[in-house]
Amino acid sequence: MPTTTLHSDTPEISVLDNRKAAIRTLRYQRKDIAEEVNERIEWHTFSSLGHLTSTTDARFFTNNTACNFQYHYALNGKALRTDSVDAGSSYVFYDIEGKPLWQQDARATQQHYDYDLLGRHTERRETLAGETSAVRERFCYGDSGEINDDGRKNLRGQLAKHYDTAGLLDYSVMGYGLESSPLQQQRQLLPIETDSDWQGSDANGWQQALTGDTYTTGWRYAADGQVLQQTDTKGHQQRSSYDVMGRLKASSVTLNGDSEQSVLTAVSYNAAGRKLREQAANHIVTDYSYEPETQRLLGMTTTRGNTRLQQWHYSYDPVGNITALANAAEVDSYFNNQQATAVRHYQYDTLYQLISASGRENPGQSSVIDNPAAIVPPPDSGQYVPYTRNYQYDAGGNLTQIQHQADNHHYTRTLRVSAHSNHAILDTSTVTRTVGHIEEAFDACGNQQQLDTGQRLLWDGLNQLQRVTTIARDSSEDDDRESYSYGADGMRVRKTGTTQASGGNTLQQQDVIYLPGIELRRTHSNQVVTEHLEVITIGAAGRSQVRLLHWLDGTEPDAIANRQWRYSLDDHLGSSHLELDDSGNILTKEEYYAYGGTAVRTAKSTREVKYKTIRYSGKERDSSGLYYYGYRYYQPWLGRWLNTDPAGTVDGLNLYRMVRNNPLTLSDGDGTSPSKDDVKGMTREIKHISRSAKVVRENLNKSDQRIVATAGLNIAISSLAGPINYAAGMLVPPIAVAPAMLAGLSGTVTGDLTNRALNKVADKAVGTDLSHTLETSKKPKGKPVLGRYSAPVADYGFAIATGNSFPYAVTDASSASRSGNYVTKNLTKASKLIYDRQTLAKQAYHDAHTAADRIKMLADTVNTIDESSPALAIIKMRMGVKKAESRLNALKEDAYRIGYPAGYASKHFGPGHIGIAAHFEVNRNVKFDYIDN
Incomplete structure (x- = not known):
């Protein structure tokens, strides 16, 4: 007699019409073998021409309240209007060649696109609701006649200058190589908190709108297009070398005016192209082991001499979900008569959504944004307590409840989801959240208007987070805030934090400029520079992330050596667990809850924690508690994104869901779509x-x-x-x-x-x-x-x-x-x-x-x-x-x-x-x- 398991009788079934279009998809969910199976039906409709006209997830199909998406097409088959319950209604008009000419989103923000006679994009004009039009981007090409020697620079037909929302990207000085990769770029920025507007045709006028600083980056390439050398704007050089298969084998960095220093000394690979061993210049060695049949990662062991620093062991279910993750380099600890082990266990429902996670944490954790109550120095590292978290989801894939259980520390976070969309906010004991409350917390495009801690959010015309107000005052100019600007690729170029201190008598400003291979971090107090820090980010450092902190003008902090090396040892998701110096000594240690909050944090000192910027999933966590992923920001204490997916439905119909509710097996590199670690590795090898x-x-x-x-x-x-x-x-x-x-x-x-x-x-x-x-x-x-x-x-x-x-x-x-x-x-x-x-x-x-x-x-x-x-x-x-x-x-x-x-x-x-x-x-x-x- 067959054995009944959790996954018995839970197939995924597609129902096809006579054109072989999937009109219904049936999935079956349960999280316990004793439960009845819940049928989840996803419904799709098509026009007589075969165009997808609507799609409805299981929640709205059951309630018969709405469609997640509806599409309206032109005669040529292009969608002219898209209606989304999460992102509102948007419109796109195209020219005869299929190029978009005009767009409007649900906030009535209009984008106008201009092209030259060759069909190349030359201008993007933006009109916010009730405001006049502004030219947000302008494109200048090498064959315009304004560039000297454009043929030898391979600039003909190539973008020479791009005036974007952050300032200017200039490629005209050196041009492009054979592989169409830039040999040099010069970046200039607009003043802080200044919106771009490149009106008219006067390049001199555009230049005057920029600040005076120019940041130059140069590259040298191999014949196959791989980067051999990068020289950042401060003259620091990074070099990489490759084996006969084009895989990274060693890297080094040379500070401006200094001698070359190795970063990665050797890398070996198996027959499938997966890494077997990495040797870093600080004598740290990482060995990898894989399951022969599937190439799933089974173990990662990092050693310094005879000392084990990390020894990860992975266990999987038959489809590849991680069921256990153990760090054998850590010993069991006892605190308040509680045993805490460095082993984490995970359970899933039949849709492979995480429903339970257990591990260890620092005692006295916050129930708001998963920040540890205090920094625990290594001598007290035995202060751990075990915890268990249980997760619940609705039929639309929204995380609706997090139940946290630990010794004398229990709490439940409940999210209220709108009946008409996937908009959701944290429920509190003091306020009853109605549908009206929930929808008011989002704008028409689905951008969240404030965090659960009350911090206001401001969005730009492309639905990118522009500002977080941490403390609001009578005058908005006096608000404590963090502002962001983005480049043409949608990636963050600048972050500026402004705070008032000493009763408003001191204005402090922390400015970060993100450039290829380097971050420029300056702190001002009443316009006087109090810290000037260059963070060289080593791009070819193997699995570890390596950052070199170089202070200028005598602004280095006490008890931290200038030119400090920080080697970050991560897990399969890229989350930074251990930070080591160039001698292999531990600077910081951090462990994470399943959805990204901090469970454990110890450090050599509180000052060392200040300079740890890369954390969960290898991303930067801002002062607001949000993680910056690239195209979106993530709320780890709620396990959901801050706004809708700019890539649309590539990750499903719920535009806020994080990695399909499977945050241990899947990760998201840029805020658009999840992937498994092995897929990411192969993608990096062949991109x-x-x-x-x-x-x-x-x-x-x-x-x-x-x-x-x-x-x-x-x-x-x-x-x-x-x-x-x-x-x-x-x-x-x-x-x-x-x-x-x-x-x-x-x-x-x-x-x-x-x-x-x-x-x-x-x-x-x-x-x-x-x-x-x-x-x-x-x-x-x-x-x-x-x-x-x-x-x-x-x-x-x-x-x-x-x-x-x-x-x-x-x-x-x-x-x-x-x-x-x-x-x-x-x-x-x-x-x-x-x-x-x-x-x-x-x-x-x-x-x-x-x-x-x-x-x-x-x-x-x-x-x-x-x-x-x-x-x-x-x-x-x-x-x-x-x-x-x-x-x-x-x-x-x-x-x-x-x-x-x-x-x-x-x-x-x-x-x-x-x-x-x-x-x-x-x-x-x-x-x-x-x-x-």
Whole structure:
């Protein structure tokens, strides 16, 4: 007789209509084997044309009160209006090429987008409700005639200057490299708490609006696009080196005027590409172990000599949820007759939502925002008590209750959820929360208006948090507050905290400027600098986060050495548990509740805690208690986001839910969508390979041959962006990269900086319907996805680009020959590929198409080019194509002969990126041959 378990009779069932569209999804929930199963029905409706018109989650389906989303479409199939119970109603109008022209959100904030004759984004104007229009962003390109030597700088078709909401990003000084990566950027900022408005056409006037400081960052790259060296705005250099597979193996940092110091000395990997061992320069060694069948992380052990600092052991259920997490480096402790162990246990319901978590905490914890009552120094580290937390959720996935049980310390947090949306606020014993109270706590776009502690929140026109008022006074100018400004990519550029002290006689200001590789932190008291701190953030430090604190002008604090190294040892989520100095001594220790609050915190001193800024999930926690993730802010004491997901429904219909209510197994890197640790690791390994894969996936899923052809050109442009950007962008229509949530921010197929800066959000929004048809364990069969390429206009654009945007313009036979040689020399570098059959085959298959189409378009070009062009240039260009074909065919034959050992691949294709041969025949049919190692 079969055994009944918690998950018995709880399948997920999809009901399809006669068009194979999923009109209902049935899930079954229970959290105890003795309970009856709760049926959860998600309902979708479609138009006669197959467009999704509404979607309803289980809560609203049962109550029959509302639809989570409703969509209204234009004749071309684009959504013109979207109605959301959480984010309100939004509208988008497009031009004939599918580019957004106008948007309006539920707060009546309007965004207007302007383009030049080439279809490139030039301006974003914003009109807040009841206010006049302001130009929030302006884009200037390298081929505008204002940039000297734009061809040699690879600036043609590229973004040269971007006036954004934080100030100015200038790429025109050094331009771009072959991989379309900037060689240098200069950042200038607007004054604190100043909104951008780049009206008119006077660049001198725009310059006057900026502060006088210029922050310059430079990069050097390997042939495959990986960063070899970064020089930050203060002249500090970070260097990275890689093995033959392109994986990080060592890194170092050189302070300006000082000698080079190692950070990471060695890294080893297993056959699946997972890290086995990391050795840091402070003699800290971390070893990793994995489950052979699934590559799930089983253990992480960090040692200093013979001393174990961390020894994590992970236990999983059959689907990969973490059920136990133990730190064997910690001993059991006893306090107030209570035993506390360093083992945490987790339980889930049948929907894999966390329902119970147990562990240890400091005694006397706060019941408000999960901050420890006091800093416990290491000599008293035995002061731990065990706790258990139970979690409850409604049918819409809202966390509705947290029950905390510990020795003489019990409390319950209850969240009241609106009956008409997923808006929710903390319930208190003094106020009865009605639906009206709940909805008043959010604006029309679903942005929370104040924290549960009463701190007011202010949002900008793009629904980004602009200010938190910590203490309100009669005059808003006298408020204690923290203000934020953001760059073009939506990431935070500046944070400024302002407080009144000494009865209003002292104005204190803490200013943080976030730049590549460094944070500039200054503290002022009545405009006098009392602390000047540079925090060098080491980007290539392995799994640990390494930060180097460098004080200037004699402002370092007592009892902390200048140039202090802080090595952060994390868990699988990236949460910082231990901070060590360069000698391996413990500076701080912190443990976390399941949803991110602080359960345990000890430190060498309270001063050391002040300089720990990276905490849960590797994110910064602000003075408000909010965690900054990138695109959103997170409330750890409530286990939910502060506003709706800017990526839409990529994480489900509830736009406030945190990582599908499974915060141990899943994590969120930027505030848009959850992922597992193993997926994140592989993503980091291959992200530098195919920067335009998202565009290809989206457009290949559309049955439009012209768009498919354009996508093929786009991926070629991404791989050889420097040489071919200019004319391709002039002649080929742009592609919409993502749905309406990115409206106005995608550029032409040449890819402006704004488009690249939004890669993270775009990647969440773009479908992957084609990818699942590629079996990773078998060689692909059938014809290439793109099939026979026929797009004369695009080919002609490619030909002109070849002549006009290479370092040598094709104006005569000699320079044409140099251009052809340039093509031949760099094609193999641009056709780099990673091969790992189990995990990377799908990515490699797309990259094989990339290599194929580059040669194919060159071949088509010489057959369709206007013969009235200089004859000798045509001949030389044709010779360049033949050389390229001959070179790749020769490499293919050699690869078959010797089986692609790593050294051979590295020699001919750059650092170990080959495992696939792209074979081109004379008739231009393309074959892809997978080579087994």
